[in-house]
Amino acid sequence: MASAAPTSTAPLATHEAAPEAVVVRFAGDSGDGMQLTGGQFTLSTALAGNDLATFPDFPAEIRAPQGTLFGVSAFQINFGSSDITTAGDAPDILIAMNPAALKTNVNDLKAGGLIIADTGEFGERNLVKAKYESNPLEDGSLARWQVLAFDISALTLESVKPFGLGNKEALRCKNMWTLGLALWLFDRERQPIIDWLKGKFAKAPELAEANIAALNAGHAYGETAELAVPVKQLHMAPAPVAEGLYRTVTGAEAISLGLVAGAQLAELPMFFGGYPITPASAILHHLSRLKEYGVTTFQAEDEIAAIASAIGASYAGSLGVTSSSGPGIALKGEAMGLAIMTELPLVIVNSQRGGPSTGLPTKTEQSDLYQAVYGRNGDAPMPVIAARSPTDAFDCAIEACRIAIQYMTPVMLLTDGYIANAAEPWRVPDMAGYAKFPASFQTQVPEGGLKPYARNEKLARPWIKPGTPGLMHRIGGIEKEVGTGHINYAPANHQAMTELRRDKILGISHELHQDVALGETHGKLAVVGWGSTFGPIHQAVRRARRKGLDVAHIHIRHIWPLPENLGDLLDNYEQILIPEMNTGQLKTVLRDQYLVDAKSLNKISGQPFRIAEIEAAIEGMLA
Amino acid sequence: MTDIATLAKPRVETTLKDWETDQEVRWCPGCGDYAILKAVQRTLPMVGADPATTVFVSGIGCSSRFPYYVESYGFHTIHGRAPAVATGVKLANPDLDVWIITGDGDGLSIGGNHTMHVLRRNLDCQILLFNNEIYGLTKGQYSPTSRAGTRSPSTPFGSVDYPARPAAFALGSGAHFIARAYDISKQLPDVLTAAYNHKGAAFVEIFQNCIVYNKDVFADFTEKKNADEGQLWVEHGKPMLFAKGTKGIALDREALALKVVDVVDGDWRAADVIVHDVANRSVAHMLVEMPFGPFPMALGVIYDDPATSFEQAVVEQNEQGARGKTPDLQKLVSQGQTWTVKADADAAKGPAL
Numbered sequence: 019m020a021s022a023a024p025t026s027t028a029p030l031a032t033h034e035a036a037p038e039a040v041v042v043r044f045a046g047d048s049g050d051g052m053q054l055t056g057g058q059f060t061l062s063t064a065l066a067g068n069d070l071a072t073f074p075d076f077p078a079e080i081r082a083p084q085g086t087l088f089g090v091s092a093f094q095i096n097f098g099s100s101d102i103t104t105a106g107d108a109p110d111i112l113i114a115m116n117p118a119a120l121k122t123n124v125n126d127l128k129a130g131g132l133i134i135a136d137t138g139e140f141g142e143r144n145l146v147k148a149k150y151e152s153n154p155l156e157d158g159s160l161a162r163w164q165v166l167a168f169d170i171s172a173l174t175l176e177s178v179k180p181f182g183l184g185n186k187e188a189l190r191c192k193n194m195w196t197l198g199l200a201l202w203l204f205d206r207e208r209q210p211i212i213d214w215l216k217g218k219f220a221k222a223p224e225l226a227e228a229n230i231a232a233l234n235a236g237h238a239y240g241e242t243a244e245l246a247v248p249v250k251q252l253h254m255a256p257a258p259v260a261e262g263l264y265r266t267v268t269g270a271e272a273i274s275l276g277l278v279a280g281a282q283l284a285e286l287p288m289f290f291g292g293y294p295i296t297p298a299s300a301i302l303h304h305l306s307r308l309k310e311y312g313v314t315t316f317q318a319e320d321e322i323a324a325i326a327s328a329i330g331a332s333y334a335g336s337l338g339v340t341s342s343s344g345p346g347i348a349l350k351g352e353a354m355g356l357a358i359m360t361e362l363p364l365v366i367v368n369s370q371r372g373g374p375s376t377g378l379p380t381k382t383e384q385s386d387l388y389q390a391v392y393g394r395n396g397d398a399p400m401p402v403i404a405a406r407s408p409t410d411a412f413d414c415a416i417e418a419c420r421i422a423i424q425y426m427t428p429v430m431l432l433t434d435g436y437i438a439n440a441a442e443p444w445r446v447p448d449m450a451g452y453a454k455f456p457a458s459f460q461t462q463v464p465e466g467g468l469k470p471y472a473r474n475e476k477l478a479r480p481w482i483k484p485g486t487p488g489l490m491h492r493i494g495g496i497e498k499e500v501g502t503g504h505i506n507y508a509p510a511n512h513q514a515m516t517e518l519r520r521d522k523i524l525g526i527s528h529e530l531h532q533d534v535a536l537g538e539t540h541g542k543l544a545v546v547g548w549g550s551t552f553g554p555i556h557q558a559v560r561r562a563r564r565k566g567l568d569v570a571h572i573h574i575r576h577i578w579p580l581p582e583n584l585g586d587l588l589d590n591y592e593q594i595l596i597p598e599m600n601t602g603q604l605k606t607v608l609r610d611q612y613l614v615d616a617k618s619l620n621k622i623s624g625q626p627f628r629i630a631e632i633e634a635a636i637e638g639m640l641a
Numbered sequence: 642m643t644d645i646a647t648l649a650k651p652r653v654e655t656t657l658k659d660w661e662t663d664q665e666v667r668w669c670p671g672c673g674d675y676a677i678l679k680a681v682q683r684t685l686p687m688v689g690a691d692p693a694t695t696v697f698v699s700g701i702g703c704s705s706r707f708p709y710y711v712e713s714y715g716f717h718t719i720h721g722r723a724p725a726v727a728t729g730v731k732l733a734n735p736d737l738d739v740w741i742i743t744g745d746g747d748g749l750s751i752g753g754n755h756t757m758h759v760l761r762r763n764l765d766c767q768i769l770l771f772n773n774e775i776y777g778l779t780k781g782q783y784s785p786t787s788r789a790g791t792r793s794p795s796t797p798f799g800s801v802d803y804p805a806r807p808a809a810f811a812l813g814s815g816a817h818f819i820a821r822a823y824d825i826s827k828q829l830p831d832v833l834t835a836a837y838n839h840k841g842a843a844f845v846e847i848f849q850n851c852i853v854y855n856k857d858v859f860a861d862f863t864e865k866k867n868a869d870e871g872q873l874w875v876e877h878g879k880p881m882l883f884a885k886g887t888k889g890i891a892l893d894r895e896a897l898a899l900k901v902v903d904v905v906d907g908d909w910r911a912a913d914v915i916v917h918d919v920a921n922r923s924v925a926h927m928l929v930e931m932p933f934g935p936f937p938m939a940l941g942v943i944y945d946d947p948a949t950s951f952e953q954a955v956v957e958q959n960e961q962g963a964r965g966k967t968p969d970l971q972k973l974v975s976q977g978q979t980w981t982v983k984a985d986a987d988a989a990k991g992p993a994l
Contacts, residue, residue: 065980210978256982265979275974282970289733309962311973314732314955319758323725326718326755330698330729333716334737338729356719412974446979449970484714484730484737487693492662492709494717495701504664505709 039098041106042200045123046115048082048091051193056093057441058197058214062206063097064266064443067256070097071553073105073626074439078296078379085139085147090122099255103407104553105440107628111203113196115139115170117148124160132164134199136192138171168243170195177235181228191232198236208237260445267444269408269437270300273341273367276415277301278311279449280365281337283416284423285456287312289331290339291324296379297435298343298369321346325353325366332362333493335459335483337419341367343435344386345376351394354428358398358519360493361471361479363422363429363457365415370434370549372624381624382436384549385600390430391578391607397516399523401425402578404432406552409444411437414575416452423457425522426478432577434599436550436626459483471503477522479503523579530581537563537570540590543639546616548574548604551597551627558632567640577604585612593639595619597632652689657682659692662712673824673849674703677771678710680829681740685711687830688837695738698727700747703778704771704849707742721752724759724768728951731764735952738837739766745786746776749805753785760814762951763841767833770807770844771824773851774858781854793854808929811844812922812944818843819925819944823863824850828874828941835942841950862938873937875928877945880914883937889914890936899927901936919945 044059046052053074063070073094082089096106108128114120116139124133140153154160155167174195178188194215201208212230219226267275281288290313292302306315314336318324321342328338342350347368357364370386372378386393390402403418405411411433418431460480464472470491471479482489491503499506500514535552536559537544547555552573559571572587574580588594588608594616596605602618609616619635621627660682668674685695695713699705701720708715714737718726723741731739741759748756748770759768775793776782783793783800786807790799808819818839822832824847836843848859857864862871873883873890881890886904891913893900902912915924925944 061978065978067980067982259982261982263975263979263981265975265977267977278973279970282968287733289729291729307962308973309959310966310968311970312968314959316728316732316955318725318728319754322722323728323755323758326722326725327729327732329718330716330726330731331733332729333726334696334730334733336729336733352719353722360716446975449974483734484696485694485734490692490713490715492664492715492717494708494715495719496717 038100039096039102039106040111040204041094041096041109042111042113043092043094043109043123043126044113044196045090045092045119046193047084047119048077048089049084050091050115051190052076052091052093052115055193055197056095058211059200060095060266060441061214062201062210063095063204064264065210066204066206067259068097068099069102069257069259069443070095070441071102071105072096072441073436075625076380085116085118085144087118087122087148090119092119092123099257101257103556104629105626107630113200115192115196117144117150117154120154121148121150124163127163129162130164132166133160134196135165135167136170136196137167138169140167173235173239174232177232178228181224181231183224183228187225188228191229194229195232195236195239198233198238199240200236201233202237202240208233259443263446264443265446266441267408267412268300268439268441269405269411269433270297270369270439271304272408272411272444273405273415273431273433273438274301274304274308276412277305277339277365277367277419278308278313279412279452280416280419281313282311283452283454284337284419285454286335286337286423287314288339289328289336290315290341291318291327291331292316292341293318293321293324293346295321295343295346297371297438298341298346298367300438301341301367301369321349322353325350325357325364328364329353329357329360329362332357332364333360333484335481335485337363337365337423337457339365339367341369343369343371343379344373344389347386347389348393354400355394355396355398356495357428358394358400359495359498361426361519363426363481365418365422366428366430367415368430368432369438370432372622378624380435382434382550382626383599383622383624384432384434384551385603385622386432387548387577387600387603387607390432397520399520400578401427401429401523401526401576402432403429403575404549404577405437406549406573406575408437408440408442410552410575412444412447417575420455421526424455424478425476425526426481427523432549434550457481459486460489461486463488469501469503471498471501473518477518477525527576527579527582530576530579532572532574532581532584532587534587535571535573536560538568539570539587541570542568542591543593543595543636544570544572544588544591545595545597545632545636546572546574546588546604546608547597548577551599554627554629554632555597557629558636561629561633562636562640567636569636569640574604577607580607580611588612588614593617595635595639597621597627597635599627651691653691654689655686655692657686660685660712662710664709666710667706668703669853671852672703673773673851674707674771676824677769677829677847677849678707681711681769681833684830684833684837688834690738690837694736695740696727696730697740697742698723698730699742700744700752701778702744702747702776703851704742704744705747721747721750722755723747724752724755724764727766728759728762728764731766731952732955735765735956739764741766741768743768743770745770745772745774745784745805745807749807749810750785753810756811757814760811760816760842760844763815763817763948765841765950765952767836767843768845769833770846771849772807772846773849773855774804775851775855777851777854806929807846808844808943809926811846812925812929816844817841817944817946817948818942819929820845820942821848821938821940822846823848823859823940825863826940832941835945839945839947841947862933871933871937873939875917875939875941875943877917877919877942880909880916882909882914891915899931899936919943922946
């Protein structure tokens with residue numbers, strides 16, 4: 019399918035006109051600082067006004083053995099002067115810091131794409147480690163691509179010589195040398211990176227100076243050296259974007275900010291119980307610094323204590339939040355049931371990763387949909403919201419807080435490793451534009467006596483904080499009596515309470531409306547997605563529509579309950595295609611709910627969809 | 642060992658009746674839990690506790706039904722997790738008086754991890770662990786505190802594993818307050834009062850008689866006829882005497898272990914009997930490890946040496962972290978390196994940095 023990828027960008031080395039978008043992948047050893055280099059390149063891209071999307075792809079091992087194939091860490095960025103929604107299919111440029119990085123990444127490179135390689139790392143030892151029988155830079159095996167190979171290691175050592183660093187430390191500056199070259203290639207300002215280096219190495223100014231020297235040397239090399247292939251400097255015009263203040267944001271940052279905003283809009287203190295797990299830990303890290311927003315973070319002894327403490331905090335009148343990834347979410351299952359039974363607000367963030375079990379901790383997948391919607395004992399309905407992108411995660415987090423509080427229920431917010439780690443430009447929202455939803459607590463005995471399980475128009479029960487005089491009562495995981503909340507095992511009561519819990523959650527669908535993201539509200543084919551597949555689906559549908567195909571894109575944020583009009587909307591299309599990074603979980607839910615003959619497109623490789631893959635599936639269905 | 646923080650709590654006048662709920666108590670007739678419930682309901686008025694700010698949190702098991710029977714706020718949670726839920730409650734509102742009710746299975750088996758960490762962190766709460774050395778609610782399986790050889794439905798030929806020792810476990814986990822009593826002991830309210838007055842995690846092991854599945858398992862020291870020889874009630878500043886003052890606990894200086902000594906004519910000093918110091922952690926270790934049989938069962942407040950409590954430290958750090966900063970959502974979302982895009986800017990020049 020990859021061969022169907024259209025060449026939307028002009029071959030770099032031969033055309034002077036700048037292409038609309040370029041995909042660059044930095045790949046090196048996990049100790050080479052590729053994520054850092056990618057992150058800084060992203061910043062400079064954003065500052066240049068290009069739209070962008072990134073895809074960090076790193077091994078689970080912190081420091082895998084040097085030079086090995088499994089120790090390769092990569093960072094891909096797609097940027098350009100038009101709307102960018104994916105990290106890009108095939109890279110135009112691959113920067114390979116060693117043979118292993120070349121070997122694991124080169125086959126993704128577009129035909130005619132450019133390889134920049136460090137010959138200093140292509141010695142016998144590293145070639146053997148990467149399982150190369152001969153040097154690919156010399157044996158002609160890279161003929162499909164253009165190769166720009168020079169001794170970055172030696173050039174770096176030369177550039178940092180004045181600072182008297184040891185060989186090992188000096189070589190660490192290689193990534194900045196490479197970044198300098200990349201900045202030159204795309205006509206970027208060096209100053210923001212220089213400022214950042216000064217801040218980062220404030221305590222070791224000689225390291226700051228060495229890194230800056232390496233950066234400058236790489237840049238100068240591009241400017242002055244007669245490169246082996248005629249690379250032209252590219253200036254990418256800024257993308258046309260709405261006016262306003264912008265910043266870059268990762269999904270983990272956006273969720274943290276959204277949770278804080280949600281708690282503030284609810285006028286509640288927030289309690290966050292977490293336990294370290296990849297890729298969810300970043301949320302705990304972000305929130306632990308925001309004490310002035312009434313945020314208490316608690317690193318619990320395990321996943322169960324993380325959610326149990328959050329439930330305790332909600333019971334006591336805070337907004338309880340917990341976060342994890344698949345395996346940790348599984349551990350929290352019983353406690354989610356407790357929150358459902360005791361009808362307390364709670365937000366559970368699940369940054370999905372490849373599973374089952376430990377699975378692929380640093381790779382992305384959206385295979386926890388069943389777990390989110392169905393994964394608890396008993397009839398245990400719970401709202402599920404899925405973010406489509408890093409910036410969307412902000413609004414989704416606010417939405418999760420609102421529903422949790424207004425309906426007195428735990429809510430699961432799904433993101434994934436891709437959204438959590440990826441960065442994109444974010445137009446800073448105007449917080450005054452967000453409606454407040456202040457939480458209200460019962461403080462008086464109502465007429466007719468205290469009823470902790472009384473219902474309002476949303477079927478939510480009152481929130482009563484311990485510490486309130488005269489409203490003492492007991493709650494727990496045993497079935498509650500309708501109204502009073504006393505223990506009650508009676509058959510008719512359990513039937514009534516189970517139906518109440520179900521109807522309360524299903525009732526949320528009345529306020530949910532499903533829009534069409536792209537295309538008409540009826541037609542031959544709807545491509546229905548959820549979560550981080552938004553970008554590739556959107557671009558694929560856009561391309562197919564340009565070819566005149568009758569296809570629309572529907573992207574579902576509310577996985578449970580589903581929006582009220584979704585069934586009718588799906589009925590308007592002859593065919594339905596659901597691309598998912600799992601074996602067809604949303605497909606199962608939609609088939610079950612609406613009896614629609616939805617077809618699956620599945621990718622379970624730990625990598626996001628390529629636009630071309632979805633485009634090919636669309637063309638296949640409309641052929 | 643009452644400290645200033647607890648003295649500062651406003652006293653509320655209540656009677657035992659005020660702490661009774663309208664719920665029918667559903668323990669087996671004759672269960673030791675009834676006596677513990679009464680002792681707690683007697684203690685709460687004594688310490689001047691306020692029903693509105695008192696929260697009982699429990700896990701699962703016979704003992705964990707407790708909150709339903711106390712007229713205060715109550716949360717009957719899930720198996721083993723009461724300490725974790727209680728941690729969230731207390732961190733969210735440090736003004737609440739938090740009591741954790743657990744059992745030997747709930748607190749030391751499925752919830753052992755949480756018990757360890759709540760003690761290590763020193764959350765200000767009272768932890769009452771009802772130890773009956775058996776799983777009662779699930780009908781009589783042996784528990785982590787059952788003695789080796791215990792015959793039960795799951796160990797028909799007798800259990801083969803060594804039992805956990807709750808007080809030793811608690812002390813090893815870093816607890817700053819350890820006390821022991823048994824269900825029908827008249828001193829139980831005093832022990833509970835001391836636990837209540839301790840700022841920090843106060844761990845109380847209460848030997849409880851499960852009359853259906855493990856009847857009289859503690860009779861060797863709880864029965865009246867065995868009380869004198871079998872019980873050593875320790876008290877701060879008082880010599881460790883038992884058997885009506887005819888025996889005492891002394892230190893075997895060569896073995897660095899405790900020993901039982903005879904006290905003649907009440908002259909405990911001559912017998913070198915140890916004067917109990919509740920702040921002496923080393924002696925506390927020896928007391929909770931003291932094997933019953935050769936020694937009496939050490940009861941009462943064994944260890945009480947307060948330290949900064951967890952929620953206090955968290956609140957202080959939160960306040961410190963927030964000091965001088967004004968919450969401003971707009972500012973928060975605008976953090977990091979930002980750039981402005983202007984509608985009238987010449988696109989080719991790029992945005993202003």
